[in-house]
Amino acid sequence: MAEMKDGTLTQEILPSGTPIAHYIIDKPVGAGSTGVVYIAHDRDLDRTVALKFLAGYLAGNREWRDRFQREARAMARISHPNIATIYDIEEHDGRLFLAMEHVEGGSLDGYLADHHLSIEESLELAVQISDGLAEAHHHGIVHRDIKPSNILVSTRGRAKIVDFGLAASLRRDPASPANTIVGTVNYMSPEQVRGGPTDIRSDLFSFGVVLYKLFTGKTPFTGRTIEEIFKAILERDPIPMIEYTINIPVEVQRIVTKLLNKNLELRYQTADDVRTDLRFALEAVLTGRAQYVGRKKEFARSIAVLPFSNLSADRDQDYFCDGIAEEVINALTKVPGLRVAARTSTLPFKNSAEDVREVGRKLHVETLLEGSVRRANNRFRISVQLLDVPTGYHLWSDRYDLEAHDVFAVQDMIAQSVVRALKLILSEDERQTLFKAPTTDSLAYDYYLRGRTYFHQGRRQSLQFSRQMFLKAVEIDPKYALAHAGIAECAGLLVHYYGQTQEHYLVEADEASQKALEFDPGLGRAHSARGFTLWLLNRFDEAKKEFETAMRLDPDQPEAPYFYGRACFQRGEFAQAVKLFEQASRSRENHEAQYFAAQSYTALGDEASAMAAYRLALRAVEKHVELNPDDARAYTMGAVSLCRLGERLAGLQWAEKAQAIDPTDPGIQYNVACLFALEGEATRAIESLDAAVKAGFAHKAWVEKDPDLDSIRDDPRFKALKWRE
Numbered sequence: 001m002a003e004m005k006d007g008t009l010t011q012e013i014l015p016s017g018t019p020i021a022h023y024i025i026d027k028p029v030g031a032g033s034t035g036v037v038y039i040a041h042d043r044d045l046d047r048t049v050a051l052k053f054l055a056g057y058l059a060g061n062r063e064w065r066d067r068f069q070r071e072a073r074a075m076a077r078i079s080h081p082n083i084a085t086i087y088d089i090e091e092h093d094g095r096l097f098l099a100m101e102h103v104e105g106g107s108l109d110g111y112l113a114d115h116h117l118s119i120e121e122s123l124e125l126a127v128q129i130s131d132g133l134a135e136a137h138h139h140g141i142v143h144r145d146i147k148p149s150n151i152l153v154s155t156r157g158r159a160k161i162v163d164f165g166l167a168a169s170l171r172r173d174p175a176s177p178a179n180t181i182v183g184t185v186n187y188m189s190p191e192q193v194r195g196g197p198t199d200i201r202s203d204l205f206s207f208g209v210v211l212y213k214l215f216t217g218k219t220p221f222t223g224r225t226i227e228e229i230f231k232a233i234l235e236r237d238p239i240p241m242i243e244y245t246i247n248i249p250v251e252v253q254r255i256v257t258k259l260l261n262k263n264l265e266l267r268y269q270t271a272d273d274v275r276t277d278l279r280f281a282l283e284a285v286l287t288g289r290a291q292y293v294g295r296k297k298e299f300a301r302s303i304a305v306l307p308f309s310n311l312s313a314d315r316d317q318d319y320f321c322d323g324i325a326e327e328v329i330n331a332l333t334k335v336p337g338l339r340v341a342a343r344t345s346t347l348p349f350k351n352s353a354e355d356v357r358e359v360g361r362k363l364h365v366e367t368l369l370e371g372s373v374r375r376a377n378n379r380f381r382i383s384v385q386l387l388d389v390p391t392g393y394h395l396w397s398d399r400y401d402l403e404a405h406d407v408f409a410v411q412d413m414i415a416q417s418v419v420r421a422l423k424l425i426l427s428e429d430e431r432q433t434l435f436k437a438p439t440t441d442s443l444a445y446d447y448y449l450r451g452r453t454y455f456h457q458g459r460r461q462s463l464q465f466s467r468q469m470f471l472k473a474v475e476i477d478p479k480y481a482l483a484h485a486g487i488a489e490c491a492g493l494l495v496h497y498y499g500q501t502q503e504h505y506l507v508e509a510d511e512a513s514q515k516a517l518e519f520d521p522g523l524g525r526a527h528s529a530r531g532f533t534l535w536l537l538n539r540f541d542e543a544k545k546e547f548e549t550a551m552r553l554d555p556d557q558p559e560a561p562y563f564y565g566r567a568c569f570q571r572g573e574f575a576q577a578v579k580l581f582e583q584a585s586r587s588r589e590n591h592e593a594q595y596f597a598a599q600s601y602t603a604l605g606d607e608a609s610a611m612a613a614y615r616l617a618l619r620a621v622e623k624h625v626e627l628n629p630d631d632a633r634a635y636t637m638g639a640v641s642l643c644r645l646g647e648r649l650a651g652l653q654w655a656e657k658a659q660a661i662d663p664t665d666p667g668i669q670y671n672v673a674c675l676f677a678l679e680g681e682a683t684r685a686i687e688s689l690d691a692a693v694k695a696g697f698a699h700k701a702w703v704e705k706d707p708d709l710d711s712i713r714d715d716p717r718f719k720a721l722k723w724r725e
Contacts, residue, residue: 014053019093020219023051023099030149049087052163053097054713060094068096074141082132083256084152084162097348100162103489105155106212108148112217119249119290121157122214123282127158130278133207134271136161137200144198146206147187148213186219190262191229208259215252216244217692220260234262239364243339249290250612251281284608291582291609295394295434301422302365304341305329307350308374308382321373322350323449324382324411328369331415334554337424339341341365343456348626360389367395369418378404386421396421406441412437444477451486458631460497460665463490476514479521487561488513488529492536497633497667509533524554531560543567558584562593569596570701574603591620595637605706614641617690636671640708643678651675666695685709686717693721 005549013036026048030037042049043418054068069089076086085101105111108125109650119571129151136143143150145163152160185193189205212220220238223229238260241248255277261267283291305328308321325343332340341363358366366470369386385397385512396417400410417694439445442513451469454462469491473483491509516526531546550560565580577600584593588628598613621638625631635658642651655672662668673688703709712718 012036020051020097021090023049025051035097037550040099041286042099046307047307048102050084050100050102051097051328052100053092053095065096071141072098072126075136076317078135078137078139078141080132082128082161084134084160097308101160103152103154103160103162103347105153108151108153108159110212111153112148112214117214119215119285120282121248122279123241123252123285124157125153125159126211126214127275127278128270129161129207130275131205131211132161133158133200133286134275135303136456137203137271141542142198142200143203143206144192145184145187146210147183148210151210185226186221188230188233190234191264196544200271201264202269202272204259204271205261207271207274208256209663211252211256211259212238212241215248215256216241218244218487236361243364247290247292249281249285249615250609251277251284251290254612254615256431280608289609289631291608296462301337301367301424302339302341303332303367303369303418303422304346304360304365305332305343306352306359306368306370308370309351311374312376314375317375318373319375319453320446320451323452323464324373324407325371326452327411328414328418332418334413335419335424338422339365344624353390356387357392365389367422369414371414380407380410381409382414384417386418402444405440407445408437408443413551414498426453439477439480441477441480444473444480444483447473448483448486451483453709455486455490457628458493458633459662463494466490469493479519481516481526482521484512485515485523485525485529486518490532492529492532495536506533506536510537511607522553524550524557525559526550527553528557528560528563532563537565540567558590558593562590565593565596565600569600569603570705572705574600575701576606585616585620591617591624591634591637594620597640599707603642603705611645614644617641618645632658632665632668633671635661636668636675639675640671640678643675648679652679664695666697667691669695670697674706677709677712680711682712682715685712686715689718689721 006643012027014020014025015469016025020040021537022044023042026039026041028038031706035053038051038053040051041051054064072086072089075083076089079085084103087099087101089096089098089590091097115121133143133146138279143161143163146161149160150163150347152162154160161243166361187206189202192200202434206652209220212218221229221232225231239598241253241256252611255274258266258268259274281290305325310317310321317465329340329343332338349363352359357372358367360366364391368387369384371382374381380400380402382400382402383397384399386395387393388395388647398417400413424676427662438448441498446626447469451466451473454466468488470483470486474480474487475641477483486559488509491505491512495505495509509529510533513526513530517530522527527546527550529548531543534543534546535594536542541547544564544567547560549565550557551564562584563581567578568574568577568580578597581597581600584590585597593615594613597714598610598617600612601607601610618638618641621634621641624634625638635654639651639654639658642648642654652675655675659672669688669692673685676685676688679688709718
């Protein structure tokens with residue numbers, strides 16, 4: 001008798017031609033921890049069947065035998081096109097075996113290896129698998145070992161699940177030799193890893209892992225040892241699927257993310273719900289209504305630049321350290337083939353003591369650049385090191401001692417060294433444009449970095465501080481184009497968001513944006529600032545040309561498509577607004593752009609896409625407020641998103657938090673009014689709108705298009721409000 005070895009288990013294999021009851025063994029086709037599967041011929045009914053024998057080491061275990069028989073009988077009562085049919089349960093030489101439907105084809109793993117599936121084909125298979133799961137769960141049967149090898153795909157592309165209820169509860173089984181783990185660890189649910197009770201939601205987690213593999217070809221939880229895999233399942237979020245595929249429907253990303261939630265209560269609760277959402281996603285793809293996310297290009301390498309540590313005696317140098325890191329990020333985003341993590345993603349790891357490998361996994365990159373700055377008067381010491389995430393080893397490191405005026409050259413040297421260490425190839429033009437010194441004056445640059453720090457905070461007072469820093473920068477270097485663009489953006493935002501006196505600030509924005517273009521006509525940010533200003537001046541056609549020029553010169557910067565999108569929304573051009581907001585979100589995570597994409601879908605009447613977009617917006621807002629807990633404006637966007645998604649109580653709580661943070665802000669009052677209008681609180685909505693108007697809210701054209709206010713437009717009190725033009 002031959003043997004087949006599977007892991008630490010050695011299974012006795014029956015030779016071809018062996019008669020078993022009314023079956024004749026043809027050949028073995030697989031061995032697992034619970035048994036061996038054969039292809040056989042049923043002489044009575046003249047058909048090909050599959051026979052699964054319970055593994056020899058389990059044959060004498062009464063608990064296993066009883067369970068094997070009980071669950072086999074339960075499955076034999078199920079007839080479903082996506083579940084392999086069980087014909088009979090019998091015994092041979094003291095070993096139980098099942099006679100099952102033979103599926104002409106192979107496992108899902110083999111099918112994926114042999115076929116390049118489209119999104120539609122992958123979704124078709126996903127729907128079929130969920131259909132089979134739902135049927136079994138309706139009969140009270142939990143699979144316990146959902147994985148590609150337990151999903152067969154026929155030659156016609158029909159998925160069938162096998163081994164329902166026959167796998168172990170994925171724990172260390174005392175009956176197995178050498179205390180072997182029964183099951184496939186990469187596909188375990190968190191509760192299975194902990195050795196806790198399992199139910200249908202454990203199957204759904206494993207199904208999420210299968211879907212991740214189906215759409216990306218990768219498994220989400222990996223490691224060199226079982227312990228590392230267990231740690232990944234329990235503690236780590238998987239790399240987003242968009243890192244492995246050019247395009248993927250937003251709804252598919254959402255479904256898989258929810259399936260893989262480590263909290264049982266936040267996961268899908270039934271396979272019926274998963275099946276419904278997968279069918280919706282498939283219909284959206286087939287009808288061309290699907291919203292896609294994904295990388296615009298393939299990346300050979302990936303990197304995150306962590307905020308540089310401040311080792312100076314003067315602790316007020318954080319702005320400079322953050323600014324240096326941001327400038328290196330901006331330079332590296334210009335490198336073809338290199339994916340660079342957004343600045344907002346790296347901020348939580350400032351001064352973090354976490355292991356480099358853990359930080360890299362959380363940021364979904366394979367390399368990390370970290371550094372430190374020590375400043376004494378006009379002297380700097382900048383130390384940097386490039387680290388390999390999988391191993392934690394150094395790839396390159398260097399130290400620079402320099403005067404303040406040399407800081408620009410150092411930034412360029414750091415970027416060039418990273419490119420060489422990663423073995424990426426740049427053309428001569430790309431090398432020359434990798435880092436372009438924005439000014440020759442180090443003090444002007446210092447003020448600019450201070451201004452950028454305030455600008456990122458996004459509040460009314462911080463925008464005023466940012467504007468003052470940029471003004472000081474151009475006093476020192478009147479031809480500093482980036483600082484002029486910053487002045488224009490700050491002045492424009494103070495008008496647009498906070499209703500500042502338009503005459504003064506719009507004149508300032510107009511002059512500053514023109515100077516930015518005059519001093520650097522090839523600067524994408526200058527064209528973006530000019531387009532924003534022209535829009536505020538109601539010169540849309542001119543603004544459109546500037547926005548499009550900005551996007552052509554610097555396609556990865558989010559400001560131009562974001563402000564262009566807002567301009568289109570205000571004009572009622574919602575389809576174009578959606579495209580622009582989504583572009584702004586793809587270029588660099590932007591919670592506001594994602595939120596307004598959702599609003600644009602709502603204005604178009606596309607509720608399905610709106611709901612998917614609101615889910616993305618909510619996740620982005622949640623990440624943003626973790627870093628910026630006093631951003632009242634972000635809380636209002638989260639509040640509206642929550643209410644749109646049916647979480648009314650949580651949404652109202654977020655709105656109250658926003659008002660508590662900044663009760664006199666006109667934009668906050670307006671956004672809260674939108675929330676009240678959505679929730680049918682007409683009186684409270686009108687009161688908040690009135691407060692917004694009195695505080696200086698000045699967006700009549702926006703109000704006329706905002707879908708959140710539709711429920712109160714016919715209210716006489718709404719019509720009586722005196723909007724500023």
